[in-house]
Structure formats: structure tokens, C-alpha cells
Amino acid sequence: MRLISFLSAVLVFGTAAAQTITSPDQHLTIAFQTVTPATASPGQSLTGLPPSPQGQLVYRVTFHGKELVESSALRLELRDQPALGTAVRIVNVSTSSIDETYRLPHGKTSTARDHCQALRLDLEETAPPARKFIVEARAYNDAVAFRYVIPAQPGLSEYVLTREATEFRIAKDPITYALVLPNYRSMYESEFLKLPASAFSNQGGVKSSSLIGLPLLMEVPGVAWAAITEADMRGNAAMYLENPSGSWAGHYFESRLAPQVEDPAVAVRSTLPHNSPWRIILVGTEPGRLIESTVITNLNPPPAISDISWIHPGKASWDWWNGSQGRDGKPAFTTETMKYYVDFSAHSGFPYMLVDAGWSSLDNITRINGRVDVPELVNYAAPKNVRIWIWLHYRGVVKQMEEAFAIYEKWGVAGMKIDFIERDDQAGIDFYYKVAECAARHHLMVDFHGSTKPTGMERTWPNVMGYEAVLGMEQSKAGARDNPDSHVTLPFTRMLTGLMDYTPGGFENATKADFVPRGLAPMVMGTRAHHLAMYAVYDAPVQMVADSPAAYRDQPSFEFIRSVPASWDESKVLAGLPGEFIVMSRRHGNEWFLGAMTNWTQREVEIPLSFLPSGSFTAEIYADAADSATSPKNISIRKQGVDRAKTLKLSMAPGGGYAARLAPAKP
Template structure:
């Protein structure tokens, strides 16, 4: 070999050494060793892989952010990795099991910019036997203590061509309801919002579901397919599209990005990973939190058979249902109103859009609410109320104190239709205030659950699900949809599916 060739080989080897040494690689595996999360930090990017039993599931997926202060994801260095094992047992007041044992390995990777600004974000990864979860944490630091976020650039680049079970949504403001598509991954539409959880089944039976946990003071996420891969898209602040999340103080953190994994699709139903990623219960006395069987007069059309009065917003209609509840051992009677008029004053006469002067503390006079409340109490029947979220939020503490005095058991809070950062905060404020007044909450027209039921077990359900109420006006709900729901939306938590009707009709008469 000539001296020139030797020099060339030496230069190539030196270049390769420098390139490799500039990379930082680290990984964390589940306790059973089957699941592994691998992280790669280079001067150009931060990316991760996930494999299950050595089968690549997600590969070369980028991590990063776009802030008002610039991009975060290039020219980073990983600091000293911290590791720990988590093994805890906790009780669930509401959930699929009463006791959960949560076991995982955790890895925290400090990622800091090499530039003068030196912004620092910690990536925290937990490897469970049935899934991988990671989130970003913003610790207190001298040079950076607030942000305006334009995008979270988290990717989920699935390998192969699994079958996908997912739902498209028309935009960020939506009812979170729709029909599911069951197609090969390469046939998933591009540049359309995809609701989470989204489920993917590989040809060898391995199943993956992508969703998020512990959504608090942050925007909810959707998926969009771009250039063959999936990327997270956050709901923007209302009235514009650029700003997704804002905070004026650190520490702050994102929700957990969750990839549930099982060797069969049914195994996805068995995990408690979402509640395990949430904080412990914040309600000291939970003895009052119990299931509640209630009438729901909207569902069955306020019918009052074998009676001599007309149904409506009146005492007699509600007495009829209170008597029915008492005879049949139901816990509560649900009051929502009649036709397009809620039970409380609303100057808009439209359930979906509350008027500017709607007041959930002022029952309409013809209802005679004091008499209804007293009669229900005499029969040992509680009260369940429907309310639109906006006028409720306007008078949250006043309304809940009033309802507690009435003997209300819980509420259906409806038409939320958003999961931007503001609405996520509003939902938690409603749960906190309701807990102080011993009220359970059913969110309707709302975004998916994220395991918050562990922290606030007075959250019973979130309805944002195309369900049997649609049978009153359409034929969209069928057996395929019934089967899709447990393996998609219900992986995130309980929902209302509007069952319990006793008067059935053929589809031709819906």
C-alpha cells in the first residue's frame, strides 16, 4: 500500500471515529427484557427506536420542539443518565381493576443545547412490560423559565405495514366522534387528523396502541401521517393556529407519550399503564364515590305513558320519573330540560350553544326545582343534572355549592368539543371543584381520557364517542363500530355508550 493510500485510509478511519464519538446512545428495557427503548443523540437530531422481542416496531423517530425562542432538537448533548426501578401498588376507586401493581424501569436523559442559551429539557422514559412511555420535563434553570410552544415534533415511525384501526377528525374543534377505518398502514390518509388511541396490528399478531397519559396544563395531541410516518399534532389555542402551549414558569412537563404493546390485540385491553402514569388520588375521602344508576330522559324522549299530562319542563314529568326510579331501585333521576330548553335559564334556546346570559344557578320557574328536589329526597332518589360547560364554568363554585345542597349526585357536562390547553385546564378545575362538593362528573363531547381517573376518581366517564344516541337520527353505529370501540377509544378509559333503552325499533324507523 502506498503512503498516499495509507494516509487516505487513516483519514477515513479518523472521520468515522469522530462521527461515532459524536453520537450518544442509551437505552432502557422492560423488567422482562422484551421491550426496549433506544435513544440516539447526534449533532443533527435526537431520535428513538422501540423493539419488542427484537422486532422493530418504531424506528428513527425524531424528538424535538419549535418554540418562539427557536427550534430545540439540534446541537444537543446528553447529560448523565439517571436510572431507577419503580415498583408500586395502588388502589383504583374507578377503573377496570381495584388494585394495580405498577412495575417499570425508568431512564432520565438531560438534553442540553451546546449553544450559549444552553436550554435544558429532560427526557423521561419508562419501560413497562406492556408498553413504553416518555415525556419531556422542563426543570428550573437560570436562562430559561417560560416558553411559547409552536409545535412538539414527536414522531412515531412504525415499521412494516400493519393493519391500522383509527378515526379521522375534521379539525381541532370537534366532538371527538366518528367512524373507524380498518386499513393497511400504507393506506392511511396523509395530512388528516387522527384521533388517539390509534391501534396497529402486525401480521405476527403483535399489537401497538399509541395514545397519551396525564394530560394536564398542556394541549391534547392528535396524529398526522406525513412522509410515511406519524407525527404528533397539538391542538392550538382557540382563535389561531400557531401557538399550541404556553407557560410562564418552570418546572413544567408534557403529557406522557404512550406506546402500549402486546403479543395479541386483546392484550391491549389488560394494561393499566395510563393510570400508572398519573399522580395518586387527590381526594382524601372517597367513600361517597359510588356507581350511580340514573334515568336519562333525553335518551328516551321524555315519554310519560299512561299519564294525563304532557311531558315538558314541569314538576309532573319529573315526578313521573322519580317515582319510576324509586320503584325500580335506581339511584337518581336525570334532569336536562325539554325540547331545546334546558332546565336552567338560557337565552339561546339551543343545547349546543349556550346563550350569553345562560345561568345554571337559575332554574326556569315552570320546572319548580325546589319542589322536585324535595320530592326526590322524600323518595330516597338523588338528582343527576345535565349542563353546558360554558355557563357552568362561569359560576363553578356557586353552582356546585347549590347543587350539593339540592342533593345532586353528579353531572353530565356537555359540548366541550376541544382539547386545547385552556380546555384541559377547565376540565381539571371542574373535577377539583366537583370533588369538594362530592359530585361525580361525566364529560360529554369531550376529548379522550388520559388516566386522570386515578387522581380524580370522581371523573366517571368521557363520552366523546360515536354511540347509540346516534340511532335516534342515523344508522352509523353498527357491529363493526361496536367491535372497534374497545380496541381504540376505550383503551384510554371508560365512555358512555348510551345503552339502556327498552323501546327498540328497526333501522328503517330510526
């Protein structure tokens, strides 16, 4: 269903009055106006902006009547031209409302609602060449968003953006959970650091700066939880953030776009008209509300694929993480070993098996290297109702995309895990879209690794089933970075942007004191229940089951992994704080699954089951045992009757967890 109603269209000449839209629930407001240095709000610095009759375009955001974002500048710096947005007037304003529901074939919900108030500002410079541009904005109950639109016009023959200087002036010095990255060529695989925003401008008492990847989660005390991210990236470069103040009192951020690898002086080069990505500020009274939001997919175009009958979420066995252990427990990257994993998938009811790196060369992704014969494996798996995913290197895909994807379709491959992309400049973003489109023509699903963060393109291209861009369980093979503190931060940070291929399933559970990193049969920190809960917490439509088949043999707790879905009809965050703990419930059909994890702090949480519909349910519970703090593989499994009037008491050991399957009781 789609409803768009135009509420007003007003011509506004020579005025600096604020143009405002408010969310449907009336709690969240975004306003735009032009200001001069003389009319700037108290405390706002417009240093470096030229005075003008109409002035600088700014926006501000309030939540429940409290200021969340102070007046913040909007401007674009174009090559060989003055900045656009510093001396403008609003010449036309129109508002509208959107109320649309749409289907998602996989992810945290099967039905999403796009419900907002919308605003369009037509702007013109106050001096020749009087260039024009548009700002489109939307106010949702859980977010505000805006983007720049540059129309074709006499004053601009080509759009060459050198810098976007969008400001995010947070009303207080917020506590941030920030992904600090070394440069624009990373894989987003690092911790989210809990620091005040001012820490990123003045380290060691001197002016300094840090490059921050999205999303950026913030707690603005007494106002809201908020996060900055982006959506609908086609034709653009990824946005990063920097605190440019250099001051111990500075607590604002400014956008930084990934520069073109081939021409670092340019961020975006395009013909006109051109749309920037949507700049999004997610907002909620609690951090869990941000996880539930569908704003990022709302702001992407509808599906470009008419027939999605071949796109299926599901779990996959995987050889790489555990060291390609074969039937004898020894590592062997061979066709016979991969058949062992196919047999494991078939026995477990998993629809997929993933063959990782090594079956082809990095540069030639159509030539089988002799160790693993992919067509033979596909033919072996087909009668067992298992389909094969294959690993590819970015370098080979760039060289052979059309040729290789056609061959994989002929072989009968289900999908591709494309790794080591390591770029999200304009050409890098273009690569993601080219892969999605080409793969769709050949009925291939895609999982991006060594990648940028998601931005909602899975709505447009539903064959995109995952992104890595996370400090995942693979880190356990090398060090201690993958741990319960990180596990309970990721849902509130990285997972805000969407699909997250963390690759769970480690069954060699260890305490912090006993953990030793190793490549073969790796250990994982956290209890068995903690790692089961990841399957109900982390969003991954193709969810890995990463340990060796032998690790799950004769383990009663493996039944939860067998039964838990990889995609959901509904998701709710019941409790939690980033870095502390999380409790989530998710619905698939008429069953609910509960997942809870804590950091290294032992914790008891009482969870009302009011999210359940009426009727009686049987809860199959996988909880920490009495001795899980010292013997983390031990787990308590039990069944009990529950209904929506009851409360579950979750007792979690240090690094512990809780997982449950709640099914309607049989008559």
C-alpha cells in the same frame, strides 16, 4: 405499596450510545440515542434536521426482539428559538424501577399495579445557549411511555411551544383503526376507520393529510398490536397525529397539538419548569391485552381527594334518549315526568336519575326555567334512596362555575353532566381540571360530554366518573352510524383510553333491514342479548339505562341490567378482534359477569371458564334465541351449573350477543 430502586447513575459525555430500558418481563424495550444524518439507520430520513456534532435525539421500540418503532425524532419547536432536540448530547443517565399498587374507586379494576423500569436522560444542546431538557421514560410489560421535562434555566425565561414534532415511525405499514376528525374543535364522535397508515398521506394519488384523534390502534403484522395515546394532561394541550409524508410509501405519524383558540400560533404557554404529557405506546400480542392495561392511570398523579366516601358508581335512569316519555307514553319534559323516572330508579335499585337539557338556560345554569324544578326533584328522590344528576352546558359552567357548584351542593345534587365542551387546547384541558377540583370541593361528581378523550385524570380526581367522546347510542335517533360493526370496534379503540359513556340500554331492537331512525322511542340495531352485553363490556362508572321505564316493564331480560354492576374489581378480555367480536369477563366481589357481542356476522365462540376460581357457580345466561336473526327482541334465558373446568359455547346471531351472571352456587 411503593418500591423505587435506583439502579445506576452514569455520566455520559460526547457519546451516541443507545440508552435502553426493558420491561420487567424482558419483552418490550425502548432505547434513546443521538444520531446525525451520517449515522442514521437505513431508510430513516432526517430531512430538515440540521447536522450537528451530536445530532438529533431519537428513540426506538422493540417487542419480543422485533422492531416495532424505528428510530423516531424527538423535538420541540419554541417561539423565536431553534428547535429543541435537534442538536443535543446526553450528559447524564439514571435508571430506576417502580413497583407500586394502588386503589381505584371505580373503573375496570379496583387494584392496579404500576410496575416498570424507568429512565431519565439529562440533555444539553451542543451549541450556545446550551439549553437543557430532560426526557423521562418507562417500560411496562404492556407499554412504553416518555415525556419531555423543561427545567427553569437562564436560556429560557418562558416556555412558549409552537409545535411538538414527536415522531412515531412504525416499522411496517400497519393496519390502523383511526379516528379521523375535521379539526381541533370536535367532540371525538366518529367511526374508527380501518386503513393502512400510508392511506393517510396519499389519497387519490396526491399528497394529502388527515387529522387523527387518539387513541390510534394499529396491527403491525408479525410484530404486535399497538396503540398511541397520552396521559397526565394538566397544563398542556391534547395531542393528535398526522402522517406528514405525502408519499404512498409513508407510514409514520407525527404529533400535532391542539392550538390555542385565542392564539393559534401557540400550543402551550407556561412558566418553568414544565412537563409535557406522557406519550404512550400500548403494546400486546393480542388487542385484548391493551384493553386490560392500567398504564394510563399509572401515569397520573395519586388522588387529590382524601375523603372519597361520597363518590359512588352506579346506574342511572335517563329521560333524554327515549324522548322524555312520561307515564302515559307521551313526551313531556316536566317535574312530574322526572319523578316517574325517579320512581323507576327506586323500583329498579338504581342509585341515580339524570335530568338532561332543558331545566335551565344554556347561559344561566342557576336559574330554573319552570319546567323541571331540580330542588323539588331532589327532595322527592331522597327518601327513595335516589340521587339526581343534572345536565349543564359548557358555556354556562365557564361563566358560573363557583356560584353554580355551591348552589348544587346546597340543593343536594349528586353530579353534573357537562356537555358541548368541544375543545382540548391548553385552556380547554385546564377547564377539565378546574371543574374536577371545584366539583370535588362541593362533593359533586362529573361526567364530561361533547368532550375530549380520557387521559387518566380520574385517578387524581376520582369524582370524574365518565367521558363521552364516542359515537354512542344517541346516533340511533338520527341515522345508522350506531351499529354492531361500531359496537365491537369501540372496546379496542375508544375504550383503551378509559371511562366511556356510550349510554346503552335500548330495548327497541331491530334488524339492519327493519331499522328506522327516530327521536321518540328510538330503535337500536342488534339483538336484545347484544345490548345487554354492553353493560359487561363498556366501562362507565355511572352507567345509563337509556330507554323509557315502559320499555323494560314485564321484560325478563331486564333482570340482567338490574343485577350488573357499574364498576369492577377485575376485567379480562377472553377473545375478540376489533370490528369483529369481543368476549369479556369482569369480576365484582365474588361474582363474574360475561359479555359478548358480534358484528353482523353470525358467530360461535367457545370460551373456557378457567378465569373462575375453584368451586361451583350458577350461570344465569341471556343468549340469542333461535330466531333472533329475524326477531332480535327474542332472547333465551336459562340457568346452568358451571365451574372453571367447563367451557361455554356462545352462539350469536348476526348483530347478536351473550350476557351471563356467574354467582357462587348456593349450598
